[in-house]
Amino acid sequence: MTARVGVVTFPGSLDDGDAARAVRIAGAEPVRLWHGDPQLHGVDAVVLPGGFSYGDYLRCGAIARFAPVMETIVDAAAGGLPVLGICNGFQILCEAHLLPGALTRNQHLHFRNRDQLLRIESTTTAWTNAFQPGQKVLIPVKNGEGCYVADTATLDELEAEGRVVARYVGGNPNGSQRDIAAITNPAGNVVGIMPHPEHAVEALTGPSLDGLGFFTSVLKHLVGAPA
Numbered sequence: 001m002t003a004r005v006g007v008v009t010f011p012g013s014l015d016d017g018d019a020a021r022a023v024r025i026a027g028a029e030p031v032r033l034w035h036g037d038p039q040l041h042g043v044d045a046v047v048l049p050g051g052f053s054y055g056d057y058l059r060c061g062a063i064a065r066f067a068p069v070m071e072t073i074v075d076a077a078a079g080g081l082p083v084l085g086i087c088n089g090f091q092i093l094c095e096a097h098l099l100p101g102a103l104t105r106n107q108h109l110h111f112r113n114r115d116q117l118l119r120i121e122s123t124t125t126a127w128t129n130a131f132q133p134g135q136k137v138l139i140p141v142k143n144g145e146g147c148y149v150a151d152t153a154t155l156d157e158l159e160a161e162g163r164v165v166a167r168y169v170g171g172n173p174n175g176s177q178r179d180i181a182a183i184t185n186p187a188g189n190v191v192g193i194m195p196h197p198e199h200a201v202e203a204l205t206g207p208s209l210d211g212l213g214f215f216t217s218v219l220k221h222l223v224g225a226p227a
Contacts, residue, residue, distance in 0.1 A: 002027070002028060002029045003027075003028040003029065003044045003045070003218075003219050003222050004028065004029045004031050004041075004042065004043045004044050005023045005028045005029070005030055005031065005043060005044065005045045005046070005047060005215075005218065006030075006031045006032075006033040006040055006041070006043035006045070006046045006047070007019045007020045007023065007030055007031070007032055007033060007046075007047045007049060008033045008034075008035060008046065008047070008048050008049065008069055008073075008089075009032060009033065009034060009035060009049075010035040010051070010053035010054065010064050010067060011035065011053065011054055011055075012051050012052040012053045012054055012055050012056070013049050013050075013051035013052075013053060013088075014049070014050055014051030014052060014088075015049045015050035015051055015086065015087070015196065015198060015199075016032070016049040016051070018049070018196075018198045018199060019047045019049040019050075019086065019198045020032065021198070021201070022197070022198040022201045022211065022212070022215050023047065023215055025201050025202065025212065025215070026201075026212060026215035026216045026219060027216070027219060028044075028215070028218075028219055031043050033046070033069055034069065035053075035064065035067040035068070035069050035070075036067065036068055036069070037068065037069060038068040038069055038071060038072045039072070040069075040072055040073070040076060040081075044081075044082075044222050045081065045082035045083070045084070045126070045218050045222065046073055046076075046081060046082070046083045046084070047083075047084045047085075047086065047089065047198075048073075048083065048084070048085040048086065048088070048089025048090075048092050048093065049086055049087075049088070049089055049198070050086045050087030050088045050089060050142075050196055050198075051087075051088050052088060053088055053092065056088075056145075059091075059095070060088060060091040060103060060145045061088060061091035061092035061093075061094065061095040061096075061103075062095050064088075064092045064095070065092055065095035065096045070092070070096055073096075074096055074098060077098055077185075077189065077190050080187065080189050081189065082126040082127065082189045082190075082218050082221060082222070083098070083189065083190045083191070084127050084191050084192075084193070084214065084218070085098075085099075085190075085191070085192040085193070086193055086196055086197065086198060087142070087143055087146070087193075087194055087195075087196060089192065090103060090182075090192030090193060090194055091103045091145065093190060093192045094192065098185060098190050099183055099184075099185060099190060099192045100150055100154045100157075100158070100183075101148055101149060101150030101154060101155075101183070102148075102149055102150070103143075103145050103146055103147065103148055103149075103194065104145060104147045104149050105144065105145050105147060106143065106144055106145065106146055106147050106173075106174040106175060107147055107174065107175025108174075108175065110144075111142070111143070111144040112141060112142070112143060112144075112146070112173040112174055113140070113141070113142040114140070114141060114142075114173065115138055115139070115140055115141075115207040116138070116139060116140065116141040116168060116170075116173055116181075116195050117136055117137070117138055117168070117169045117170040118136065118137050118138075118139060118166045118167065118168060118169065118181050118182075118195060119134060119135070119136050119166065119167050119169045120132070120133065120134065120135045120136075120137060120165070120166050121133070121134075121162075121164045121165060121166055121167055122162050122163065122164065122165045122166075122184065122188075124162070124188055125165060125184045125188040125189070125191050125217075126188055126189045126191070126217065126218050126221040127165075127184075127191040127214050127217050127218055127221075128165055128166075128191070128213070128214065128217050129217045129220055129221060130213040130214075130216045130217040130220060131213050131217070136169065137166075137200075137208065137210035137211070137213070138200065138207050138208040138210050139195040139196060139197050139199070139200045139207075139208070139210055139211050140195060140196050140199040140200060140206070140207065141173050141174075141181075141194065141195040141196065142196065143173075143174060143194055146173070146174040146176065146194045147174045147175045147176050147177075148174075148176035148177055148180045148181075148183075148194065149176075149177055150177065155177060155178055155180075158180075158183055159178070161186065163183055163184050163185070163186065164178070164180055164182075164183055165181075165182035165183055165184050165191055165193065166180075166181040166182040166193065166195075167179040167180060167181055168180075168181050174194070176194070181193060181194055181195055182194065182195075193214075196211070197210070197211030197212075197213075197214040197215070198211060198215075199211065200212070201215070
């Protein structure tokens, strides 16, 4: 049976169509979810896409965190639902306290848009099991508020528990502490990543096919998950 992966659209979402396309290319059925509808319509996993939800007012992701669909997603994530937050989605996951820390203004105060090399640090999450530890991948990054920050105790905890999922290599595009590009929750079902894997799934439009592994990983995870 084909897995169904929900992609949420908020007012101001930019990359929801790209995320749905990546889901389809990976072999799953994309299901469009609306921010104002609390129902998840039986999906097996959820992607929170990039963009500028609610115009990034107050803080990036601060308003989206209170959307009706997010209340359901927070509860479902606590029960093991795989959730991937990309860029603005990562910001929303932090605002919703599904992930620790925050994404702040890039240290150089400029929007950064480029193809970015990452090193995969953790392959035990629902979204990275298709990779090898230490594998380098090339994925676009595009953000103005992508600088990951947390207190020292939180950073040390992420390191000690193996919850840093990916780091920037070949240059840090936004000043993120410890070159962190992606992190996960303790259970490994919730992942936030600042670069955009959904933009690296086709040779025609992306710098590589490296982003596809994030989407095939969750399908592999779902196959092995208990019924």
